[in-house]
Amino acid sequence: LADVSKIANDDYVGFTFFVGSMAMMAASAFFFLSLNQFDSKWRTSVLVSGLITFIAAVHYFYMRDYWDAVGESPTFFRYVDWVLTVPLMCVEFFLILRAAGAKKSLMWKLIFWSVVMLVTGYFGEAVQPDWSWQWGLLSGIAYFIIVYMIWFGEAKKLAEKAGGNVLAAHKVLCWFVLVGWAIYPVGYILGTPGGLFGYDFGVDASFMDVVYNIGDAVNKIGFGLVVYSLAVKSTAKA
Amino acid sequence: LADVSKIANDDYVGFTFFVGSMAMMAASAFFFLSLNQFDSKWRTSVLVSGLITFIAAVHYFYMRDYWDAVGESPTFFRYVDWVLTVPLMCVEFFLILRAAGAKKSLMWKLIFWSVVMLVTGYFGEAVQPDWSWQWGLLSGIAYFIIVYMIWFGEAKKLAEKAGGNVLAAHKVLCWFVLVGWAIYPVGYILGTPGGLFGYDFGVDASFMDVVYNIGDAVNKIGFGLVVYSLAVKSTAKA
Ligand SMILES: CC1=C(/C=C/C(C)=C/C=C/C(C)=C/C=O)C(C)(C)CCC1
Ligand SMILES: CC1=C(/C=C/C(C)=C/C=C/C(C)=C/C=O)C(C)(C)CCC1
Numbered sequence: 001l002a003d004v005s006k007i008a009n010d011d012y013v014g015f016t017f018f019v020g021s022m023a024m025m026a027a028s029a030f031f032f033l034s035l036n037q038f039d040s041k042w043r044t045s046v047l048v049s050g051l052i053t054f055i056a057a058v059h060y061f062y063m064r065d066y067w068d069a070v071g072e073s074p075t076f077f078r079y080v081d082w083v084l085t086v087p088l089m090c091v092e093f094f095l096i097l098r099a100a101g102a103k104k105s106l107m108w109k110l111i112f113w114s115v116v117m118l119v120t121g122y123f124g125e126a127v128q129p130d131w132s133w134q135w136g137l138l139s140g141i142a143y144f145i146i147v148y149m150i151w152f153g154e155a156k157k158l159a160e161k162a163g164g165n166v167l168a169a170h171k172v173l174c175w176f177v178l179v180g181w182a183i184y185p186v187g188y189i190l191g192t193p194g195g196l197f198g199y200d201f202g203v204d205a206s207f208m209d210v211v212y213n214i215g216d217a218v219n220k221i222g223f224g225l226v227v228y229s230l231a232v233k234s235t236a237k238a
Numbered sequence: 239l240a241d242v243s244k245i246a247n248d249d250y251v252g253f254t255f256f257v258g259s260m261a262m263m264a265a266s267a268f269f270f271l272s273l274n275q276f277d278s279k280w281r282t283s284v285l286v287s288g289l290i291t292f293i294a295a296v297h298y299f300y301m302r303d304y305w306d307a308v309g310e311s312p313t314f315f316r317y318v319d320w321v322l323t324v325p326l327m328c329v330e331f332f333l334i335l336r337a338a339g340a341k342k343s344l345m346w347k348l349i350f351w352s353v354v355m356l357v358t359g360y361f362g363e364a365v366q367p368d369w370s371w372q373w374g375l376l377s378g379i380a381y382f383i384i385v386y387m388i389w390f391g392e393a394k395k396l397a398e399k400a401g402g403n404v405l406a407a408h409k410v411l412c413w414f415v416l417v418g419w420a421i422y423p424v425g426y427i428l429g430t431p432g433g434l435f436g437y438d439f440g441v442d443a444s445f446m447d448v449v450y451n452i453g454d455a456v457n458k459i460g461f462g463l464v465v466y467s468l469a470v471k472s473t474a475k476a
Contacts, residue, residue: 007314009364018318022296026289026322033270033285037278 007068013206016213017067021060027221028054031228042231045095049224052085052092056220073209079122085220086118087111090146092227093155096169100162106154110146117142125188136188143185150174169230176223183215245306251444254451255305259298265459266292269466280469283333287462290323290330294458311447317360323458324356325349328384330465331393334407338400344392348384355380363426374426381423388412407468414461421453 007014031050035043059081063074090110094102117139124135149155151174159170187208245252269288273281297319301312328348332340355377362373387393389412397408425446 009314011314015314015318018315019321022293022318022322025296026293026326029270029292030285030289033273033288034282036274037281 013209016210017064020213020217021064023217024053024057028057038231038235045227046231049227052088052220055084083118086114090114097158100158102158113142113145165233169226172226180219251447254448255302258451258455259302261455262291262295266295276469276473283465284469287465290326290458293322320356324352328352335396338396340396351380351383403468403471407464410464418457
């Protein structure tokens with residue numbers, strides 16, 4: 001018997017944790033079980049999509065129980081999740097551009113900046129909240145560098161060189177990073193007690209949890225599905 | 239040792255929760271492990287069938303424990319399950335009609351109405367029970383739109399265009415939606431305290447749980463089996 005406790009009908013955070021964990025789990029099964037149909041060049045990309053949702057699934061089961069038991073927003077665990085899944089998303093950018101000649105160095109640069117972004121963010125949110133805007137600024141710069149690299153820099157040039165389906169998929173992923181990922185810094189700003197810019201937005205933490213849970217599902221599963229459909233198209237053509 | 243507790247011999251709700259979780263689990267294994275025998279066009283459909291029962295399986299294990307521990311009907315969790323599995327069933331309609339030229343827009347329309355149906359239903363059942371018939375009416379309209387689309391609208395035309403095995407399978411799935419799904423609104427009406435139409439049917443919640451559990455198994459596994467046998471027939475022919 002799992003250690004369940006009673007849940008209230010209007011516990012929307014709990015609701016989104018539950019739906020999130022099931023959705024991530026189902027998405028992982030979907031990606032993993034579809035691997036066979038791709039040729040090996042694309043299989044790794046889809047496999048990594050599955051890893052991202054799989055890590056999230058296991059995590060969500062844990063965060064869900066944490067929420068149930070402690071009734072508190074699990075910031076700590078969100079970073080545990082991000083520090084693995086965000087670098088893996090950087091790997092995805094590299095994998096789909098590899099055919100166009102992407103070098104490992106591109107991957108390492110993206111991973112490096114994503115880790116900088118997350119470590120500084122963690123310090124601002126959890127370790128030194130008195131310095132939250134300074135840490136947040138550093139984190140934001142790293143985020144900006146990633147956005148620049150994929151929208152205009154090296155990664156963009158490779159995507160153009162690849163053209164066709166790869167370019168189209170790259171574009172969609174760029175939008176994910178710009179718009180989908182932006183909910184996290186927005187949450188950081190709204191969630192800073194007293195307000196990050198001297199203004200308190202009066203948003204409570206549990207509202208942000210609902211937003212994060214929905215955002216995570218869109219970012220991780222959506223991102224994976226873009227890679228999946230690129231693989232489907234490229235396999236069909238070949 | 240798992241954390242088990244004593245169960246009464248006449249705990250029929252518990253019995254159906256147990257049977258349900260095992261049946262869903264077995265069905266998922268069946269769908270997943272049969273994937274290899276289909277060509278990739280049909281593999282996705284059978285994979286989605288498996289996802290539906292897989293989500294339900296994990297859910298049932300949880301609901302079973304919840305029932306054991308809290309002794310209460312887990313309305314909350316039923317909706318968590320539906321909000322994922324019902325849209326996936328809409329995806330199935332799209333997938334089997336894709337060969338006949340179904341557009342993504344058809345899928346999104348079905349998904350949209352299914353989400354409307356479930357969100358309004360949840361509000362009526364769990365959030366604002368004082369307004370249950372108004373919410374139930376909205377939900378019913380969305381349900382009706384789905385039924386119309388697949389029985390007479392766009393989806394029906396595509397099924398006719400496809401003909402053969404696809405048309406036959408589509409017809410069976412239509413009956414599932416009309417008859418199989420109808421147990422949920424009937425349960426909603428019977429379960430409304432005081433009766434939805436000013437008449438109390440005197441049905442207790444645990445009776446409805448038994449009905450839901452049986453209905454879920456029929457709807458999810460049956461639906462999946464229809465898709466499965468369509469895939470078998472179509473693969474054999476090719
Ligand atoms: C810029 C910025 C941040 C960015 C976080 C991001 C961009 C997280 C992305 C997470 C993803 C994509 C998760 C998986 O789906 C922080 C750390 C909140 C701190 C404030 C500044
Ligand atoms: C019309 C209507 C409803 C319909 C629910 C349905 C149709 C649920 C289907 C669930 C399935 C198919 C589950 C998976 O097997 C509600 C929400 C009870 C509220 C009252 C009105």
